[in-house]
Amino acid sequence: AxxxxxxxxxxxxxxxxxxxxxxxxxxSDPSYGLFWYKQPSSGEMIFLIYxxxxxxxxxxEGRYSxxxxxxxxxxxxxxxxxxxxxxAMYFCAMRxxxxxxTYKYIFxxxxxxxxxx
Amino acid sequence: NAGVTQTPKFQxxxxxxxxxxxxxxxxxxxxxxxxxxxxxMGLRLIHYSVGAGITDQGEVPNxxxxxxxxxxxxxxxxxxxxxxxxxxxxxxxxxxxGSGNGYTFGSGTRLTVV
Numbered sequence: 001a002x003x004x005x006x007x008x009x010x011x012x013x014x015x016x017x018x019x020x021x022x023x024x025x026x027x028s029d030p031s032y033g034l035f036w037y038k039q040p041s042s043g044e045m046i047f048l049i050y051x052x053x054x055x056x057x058x059x060x061e062g063r064y065s066x067x068x069x070x071x072x073x074x075x076x077x078x079x080x081x082x083x084x085x086x087x088a089m090y091f092c093a094m095r096x097x098x099x100x101x102t103y104k105y106i107f108x109x110x111x112x113x114x115x116x117x
Numbered sequence: 118n119a120g121v122t123q124t125p126k127f128q129x130x131x132x133x134x135x136x137x138x139x140x141x142x143x144x145x146x147x148x149x150x151x152x153x154x155x156x157x158m159g160l161r162l163i164h165y166s167v168g169a170g171i172t173d174q175g176e177v178p179n180x181x182x183x184x185x186x187x188x189x190x191x192x193x194x195x196x197x198x199x200x201x202x203x204x205x206x207x208x209x210x211x212x213x214x215g216s217g218n219g220y221t222f223g224s225g226t227r228l229t230v231v
Contacts, residue, residue, distance in 0.1 A: 004159075035219050045207060047219030091159060102167050104175065105150065105220070107160040 003027065004094050004108035011113050013082045020067070021077040021111045023092030029053075033095040034075040036066065039110070040088045048090075051075055079113075087115045119143050123208050123223035130198040130230045138193040138226050140208030146221070148211045149191040150175070151183065153204040154225075160207065166191055198230045 005024045013019035025034065036048045051059045051066045059066040067076040079086055092108040124139045142149065150165040152175075162175030166185040180202060182194040191210075195202060205227050209220035 006159075033217060037219070037222075043205070043225055045209070045220070045222035047221070050217040050219055052217055093160075102165075102173060103148075104162060104165065106162065106176075107152070109157060109159040 003096075003106045004092055006092055006108035006111050008111045009109075011111055012116055013079075013113065014116050015084060016081055018078060018080045019082055019113065021079070021090050021092075021113065023075045023077065023108060025073050025075060025092075025094050027073075027094060027096045029096040031097065034066070034068070035093040035095070035105075036064070036075075036077045037091045037093060037107075038086075038088045039091065045091075049077070082115045084115050084117060087113060089113075121208055121210055121221050121223040123206075123226050125226060126224065128226060128228050130195070130228065132198060132200060132230060134198050136195050136198065138195075138206055138208075138228075140191045140193065140223060141189050142191075142210040142221070143189065144210065144212070144221065145188060146210035146212050147188065148213060149185070150209050150220070151181070151191070151193045152207045152209065153177065153202075154207060155204050163193065163206075195228075200230045202228065203230045204228060 032053045034051045038046045049061045049064045051068045063080045065078045089110045089112050091110045095105050098104045121142045147168045151163040152160040154160050161177050164183040166172045172183050205225050207225050208223040
């Protein structure tokens with residue numbers, strides 16, 4: 001079973017509009033963390049936002065917010081007021097405790113976002 | 118500049134050759150990992166380390182070895198390169214396992230095995 005699922009291979013959004021990128025996860029670890037990363041066409045990976053499983057409020061970082069619905073096991077990324085520079089691949093990732101007693105980070109397959117002028 | 122440095126950026130190997138991908142960080146991060154990125158498959162964890170002298174396997178460890186003799190360095194060794202190992206490899210580090218600060222990634226190594 002997939003630990004992290006991103007069902008949208010590609011998305012389009014008009015400049016200045018908001019867009020939601022979906023992410024669902026599966027874990028039995030009660031103390032997990034959820035992350036979103038951006039990968040522009042240049043290839044580097046950029047950390048955007050983090051949500052801990054015990055955090056009561058949704059995380060926000062500037063134009064990025066994480067819509068965390070714990071019961072549904074979803075952690076969607078919301079980008080407000082999209083800009084052309086937001087065009088990139090976006091990855092959802094989860095940190096969970098594995099059997100060896102250490103944490104591992106698992107990534108989804110990504111969503112490619114294209115912002116239209 | 119502080120960060121994660123990966124070398125080389127590009128490499129072409131012949132099947133059966135061995136090589137080491139280098140990764141170094143100067144942020145005193147305890148946690149380091151190696152991932153490979155293939156189209157449509159996201160990033161898959163190869164090996165990781167929670168500190169000097171401690172390493173463990175990830176999702177796809179076969180064909181790769183790692184060691185962590187210092188906090189700064191975490192090299193990835195390909196023992197006998199195969200075409201299936203053609204990929205983009207990323208090294209990443211974070212302050213601690215449970216950190217909410219996210220990974221700092223290197224710029225990647227694009228490896229082609231012919």
